[in-house]
Amino acid sequence: MSKPSLFQVYLAKFRKFYFEYRTVPTFEASKMIIGVQSKSAVYRFFQQMLDEWYLTKKDGSYYPAQRLVSLPLFDSVQAGNPIDVYDPQAKQVNVEDFLVDNPTETVLLKVKGESMINAWLYEWDIVVVDKSRQAREGDMVIAFVDNQYTVKRLHKWTETQRELHPDNTNFSIIRPEHSLEIFGVVVWSMRRY
DSSP, X not given: OOOOOHHHHHHXXXXXXXXXXXXXXXXXXXXXXXXXXXHHHHHHXXXXXXXXXXXXXXXXXXXXXXXXXXXXXXXXXXXXXXXXXXXXXXXXXXXXXXXXSOGGGEEEEEOOSSTTGGGTOOTTOEEEEETTSOOOTTOEEEEEETTEEEEEEEEESSSSOEEEEOSSTTSOOBOOXXXXXXXXXXXXXXXXX
């Protein structure tokens, strides 16, 4: 693994500040953040961030660019014998862009309960739900059934009616008594370890 450049060291400190406070610091504050004494060093650093698309500038103010909020996506990690995954040329991915196709039609929901554990969806996982996606047979959906929301798999019951299946045999299939509306389709799930 090669040693990071001075720019990469400064960038790591700058990004840490940005993600904690969600703002681009002033030149004066940046001196303390990256650990330099001169304003000219900060200016050169900011100029390199502009050149490499970490920042943009408009009307004299600096703003985060796509690359600043992106995370490195490495090719793969071995689940068998260890391998070196450090790659200075790793593709940069914005997590929001990676998880979300339709930002104005996407919501995040925390999961409660254990009815979907055989689909590896556990309590307090977060699901990414696309409200614009057309639900199909077998999709994991957020459904509004008989005035309550639930996450289940969508299945046909009859030609005109649908039912909701859990992914845990300890729970029953739900056949709506009055109404079933699909709120959205689960497109991703996330878990913090």
